[in-house]
Amino acid sequence: xxxxxxxxxxxxxxxxxxxxxxxxxxxxxxxxxxxxxxxxxxxxxxxxxxxxxxxxxxxxxxxxxxxxxxxxxxxxxxxxxxxxxxxxxxxxxxxxxxxxxxxxxxxxxxxxxxxxxxxxxxxxxxxxxxxxxxxxxxxxxxxxxxxxxxxxxxxxxxxxxxxxxxxxxxxxxxxxxxxxxxxxxxxxxxxxxxxxxxxxxxxxxxxxxxxxxxxxxxxxx
Amino acid sequence: xxxxxxxxxxxxxxxxxxxxxxxxxxxxxxxxxxxxxxxxxxxxxxxxxxxxxxxxxxxxxxxxxxxxxxxxxxxxxxxxxxxxxxxxxxxx
Ligand code: SF4
Ligand code: SF4
Numbered sequence: 001x002x003x004x005x006x007x008x009x010x011x012x013x014x015x016x017x018x019x020x021x022x023x024x025x026x027x028x029x030x031x032x033x034x035x036x037x038x039x040x041x042x043x044x045x046x047x048x049x050x051x052x053x054x055x056x057x058x059x060x061x062x063x064x065x066x067x068x069x070x071x072x073x074x075x076x077x078x079x080x081x082x083x084x085x086x087x088x089x090x091x092x093x094x095x096x097x098x099x100x101x102x103x104x105x106x107x108x109x110x111x112x113x114x115x116x117x118x119x120x121x122x123x124x125x126x127x128x129x130x131x132x133x134x135x136x137x138x139x140x141x142x143x144x145x146x147x148x149x150x151x152x153x154x155x156x157x158x159x160x161x162x163x164x165x166x167x168x169x170x171x172x173x174x175x176x177x178x179x180x181x182x183x184x185x186x187x188x189x190x191x192x193x194x195x196x197x198x199x200x201x202x203x204x205x206x207x208x209x210x211x212x213x214x215x216x217x218x219x220x221x
Numbered sequence: 222x223x224x225x226x227x228x229x230x231x232x233x234x235x236x237x238x239x240x241x242x243x244x245x246x247x248x249x250x251x252x253x254x255x256x257x258x259x260x261x262x263x264x265x266x267x268x269x270x271x272x273x274x275x276x277x278x279x280x281x282x283x284x285x286x287x288x289x290x291x292x293x294x295x296x297x298x299x300x301x302x303x304x305x306x307x308x309x310x311x312x313x
Contacts, residue, residue, distance in 0.1 A: 009265050044262075047223035052266035055304035057311075 001030035002094040003117040003128045004037065006045075012090065013052055015111045016060065019087040024049070024113070025079070025101065026066035027093035034128055036114050037092035039066040045092060045113060070097025076104045083108055136206030136213065142194045144185030149202075151178025157202050222259045222273060229306060232297035233259075234290065235275040242279065249277065268303050271296065 016022065024046045031037025046062045053060040063086065067075040070093035083089065083105050091098040092113035102110035118130040135149045139157075149155045153171045159179025163170025167180045186192050206213075225233045235256050237249035256275040264270035274296075276289045302310070 009262065044223060047227055048262050048266060051223065051226055051263070051268065051305060054308050055267050057308055 001033050001120065001122075002096070003034045003120045003130075004031055004094055004114040005117060006036055006041070006092075006114055007112065009048060009052065012045075012049070012111075012113055016049065016053075016088070016090065019060070020058070021061045021085075021087050023063045023065060023079070023083065023086045023089045025070065025089050025091045025093070026064075027068075027070045027091075027097050028066055029069045029071070029093070029097075031093055031097075031114065032066075033122070035126075037094070041092055042066055045090075067093075070094075071100055073100075073104065076101055079105070134207070135202075135204070137203065139198065139202075142197055143182045144189055144191065144194075146178060146182045146185055148178055148182060151176075151181060153178070157198055222256070223262070226263065226268065226272070226303065226305060229309070231272065231303045231306060232293060232300070233273045234293045235273065236286070236289070237275060237277050239277050239279050268305070269300060271300060272303060 024042050026032070026037050026039055026042035028038060031041075032039070035041065042064045046064045049060055050062060063082070065079065067078060069075050070091060079089075079101075084107070086108065088109040088111055089101060089105070090111045090113045091101055093101075094114075095112065095116040098110055098112050117128075119132040119134060120128045120130045123129050130150055132147055133149045133155075140147060148157055148159065152159050153169050153175065154161060156179065160177050160183070161170075161179070164177040164180055167177055169175040169177045183192075183195070186194055222233050222235065235252065237252050238244070240249060240253075243249040253275055256273060260270040260273050263272055274293060276293075278285050278289065
């Protein structure tokens, strides 16, 4: 899922300074699962904002809604009937969802209520960690199911580097060395020959280096 | 919890069962973490973190409940009305 963290309330209040009537828009997708932008968080944020503004002597009217997904046009359309009645939309979906709303409602300012994080997994309730950077050319079959792009701080393809100490990455003692994890796993799977199969270099043209990416599936159009 | 403040409460007392004795195992521990979060929110927006507090007691401790309620009410009286109610009074 796409993860995120709430923006500090002071920052949101500053963004909302010019407005007195807004929509707080959540998303039932990823951000609901990582507890940062679902229906419940819409309620908490809207209550917080109403209280803060009323205590400051300047009330704010808030419509609370949550869309099935803010990254799909059919759900965004559900707001069209009333969006123009509000001065701004504060979205707590991921950055993709917020941008898609902004693209569809061009005359309404869109504000981000969360800081979008990474593609990750739920370690346990309340804890998430990164697993994939969407490089566009997956090598997990060669690396024992452990991503070198994400789990190695330098995204090396021929690690571990000299900074790997007793299984820890040099960036922090709390970060396991991704390449140590890969080597250990390959040994356990008896697949160390995979290590030599890794490409000598990785082409990053399928990653972010070529600018924003697009997928077109002719069979689905 | 935040709705209670919106509805005009000057303070919110949350009561859970004794830690380690929750019918829902860790429900009261989770509630404690949620109360802590809300205390942080009300503090940041200028209401004062002291306006919300969680107490733990068992269903059989009626007198303790009364004592906690009195203690909390006293504490909120000392803090005075919440800025929300002050603003509402001004407006009225
Ligand atoms: S808008 Fe973002 S958070 Fe919501 S479902 Fe789509 S990708 Fe996930
Ligand atoms: S190799 Fe690329 S696609 Fe595969 S998990 Fe890593 S970043 Fe994601």
